[in-house]
Amino acid sequence: MNRFFSLGRLRALLVKESIQMRRDRVTFAMMLGVPLMQLMLFGFAINTDPKELPAVLVAPTQDRFTRAMVSALELTGYYRFTEMGASAAQAEAMIARGDVSFVVTVPSDFGRRVERGDGASILIEADATDPSVASGAISTLSTVASSALEREAGFTAPAAPVQIIVHRRYNPEGITQYNIVPGLLGVILQLTMVMMTAMALTRETERGTMENLLSMPATPLEIMLGKVMPYLAVGGVQVVVVLIAAKLVFNVPFVGSLPLVLAGIFVFVLALVILGYLISTLSRTQMQAMQLTFFFFLPSLLISGFMFPYRGMPLWAQWLGEIFPLTHFLRLIRAVMLKGADFETVVRSFAALGLFTLLLTVLALLRFRRTLD
Structure with a gap:
């Protein structure tokens, strides 16, 4: 019998460890479950650029220009309006609870100001407690107003008379x-x-x-x-x-x-x-x-x-x-x-x-x- 190495002894140890592994069902399940769980979560569930973020619209008068702005925001892929025409108090409660990520407020005289070219503006309040959530959606706002009104009323992009004011709530500096x-x-x-x-x-x-x-x-x-x-x-x-x-x-x-x-x-x-x-x-x-x-x-x-x-x-x-x-x-x-x-x-x-x-x-x-x- 070889003192240093024996295939028979090795085979016996392998059989013993296989039986022990089969008896330890928790460890065996972990060996299979953890890699599968990581694959599913990292492969499908993890997304650092979230889209279709819930938003609420506060607009006392929903004219054609307001509807055009809402459509333009939805077309960016970042905004999904779950509530249309909510009151300011309702919108405040929803963003405080975390039900929505954005509150879009359109003034009642928005349409008249757009037609007169009189410096119309809308307010977008973003829940910035998690800066990574709001950053992508906010970065797309620079071209939203011009593209929306260009289709609706024929304004050219440089002359678009709408200013989008962004208010980062709860974490204005975006500190992680x-x-x-x-x-x-x-x-x-x-x-x-x-x-x-x-x-x-x-x-x-x-x-x-x-x-x-x-x-x-x-x-x-x-x-x-x-x-x-x-x-x-x-x-x-x-x-x-x-x-x-x-x-x-x-x-x-x-x-x-x-x-x-x-x-x-x-x-x-x-x-x-x-x-x-x-x-x-x-x-x-x-x-x-x-x-x-x-x-x-x-x-x-x-x-x-x-x-x-x-x-x-x-x-x-x-x-x-x-x-x-x-x-x-x-x-x-x-x-x-x-x-x-x-x-x-x-x-x-x-x-x-x-x-x-x-x-x-x-x-x-x-x-x-x-x-x-």
Whole structure:
């Protein structure tokens, strides 16, 4: 027998590892699922130049010149008017909630001014909390007015008497950090809270200490709360660090209510630690817990609106993004910090996070009971 190399020994090791891989279904699924998920998301869902962005029209008098301007904006491919003829208050509420990316306001005397050549103008308000979303749509405005009125009334391009005034709302300077840093709070909390909770609880199962805990006269709910509540305190420390750094280091404006922000963070962190608890009931080892955490973390990072514009993704990817708590937390934190939104404006985000927390709690308790059998 060869002391240094043996095909028989090698074959035996390969058979052993193949059997072990087949038994470790979580790892095997990750090996196939992660590359497929990355291919689908990067290939189809990621778009850095979003088009068909929702817009609302505020126009008391919709004459032929107004209609020509609306048609010209839609022909650029960047604007999609979801509401025609809304009031100024309705439009303000829609852009504050993030339902639309643009508010196009056309004055009631727009048509008369165009016919007289009397310096007509329209106002386009852009939600610039994410500068990359509005930049492409704004860059096309230089030729919109001239081309629209040239077709409608025969004006030549140099003499087009219309001025398009662009107002970048919430982030006039287009500073990327104003959009990224509040989102980083959600990303950091998601990665650390889910992973820390899942791996800590799985470690107890590996070491056998969980059996001692299960022998105690405690209900599944009491055990779950006892396990996840300490990590809420850890999340609180991270929140304080990130918020202070956002203000002092990056000068991110904070124009909203601090109690509202803290309430949203609390619900978000609670959902995350319960998710980590649920992952721990599905994992047999710490490696599996880490793999499941990244399997959840990666798609939520890509399609939540943190790395790439949410509006730039296809509709199916936007629907998929709705199932991740990070998507709703990003809307909430950016709306309150950058837009000064009140509770009524972000109530849908609170409701979504609360629903996630409830569903994850039910699933974790059901899974916990099954592990006792």
